Amino acid sequence: MIKFLNLVIGGAAGTIARYLLAGFVYRVAGTSFPYGTLIVNASGCFILGILASLADKKFVLGPDARILLMIGFCGAFTTFSTLIFESDNLVRNGQAIKAFSNILISVILGFILYRVGSLLGEII
Numbered sequence: 743m744i745k746f747l748n749l750v751i752g753g754a755a756g757t758i759a760r761y762l763l764a765g766f767v768y769r770v771a772g773t774s775f776p777y778g779t780l781i782v783n784a785s786g787c788f789i790l791g792i793l794a795s796l797a798d799k800k801f802v803l804g805p806d807a808r809i810l811l812m813i814g815f816c817g818a819f820t821t822f823s824t825l826i827f828e829s830d831n832l833v834r835n836g837q838a839i840k841a842f843s844n845i846l847i848s849v850i851l852g853f854i855l856y857r858v859g860s861l862l863g864e865i866i
Contacts, residue, residue: 744806745806752809752811752818753815756817757818757819763781767781786823790816790823794830825845828844
């Protein structure tokens, strides 16, 4: 039960943080480029990198904190950070080709499927 509570709390905090940060960036930088999403994704990668190091190398994050911060908060803040985290795991396991394939396929396939879904939505 505590795992789900950590997910809910972390997820809610990540969602709110994403909304506030992206909104702030758009108010400051404008909307001519997706600066808000870019900053959220980049900062999410940075935060998840710190947390992964604290968990895996410094051993200061236990299982509950990992669920709350890494899965809950970062997962809701940006799934892009999870893509990078999992790709980094592949690199660290000597599977760099799989890592870069994961990134390329995720971005390209995601964009293609977004467009297909968008077109389907227009037809419906």
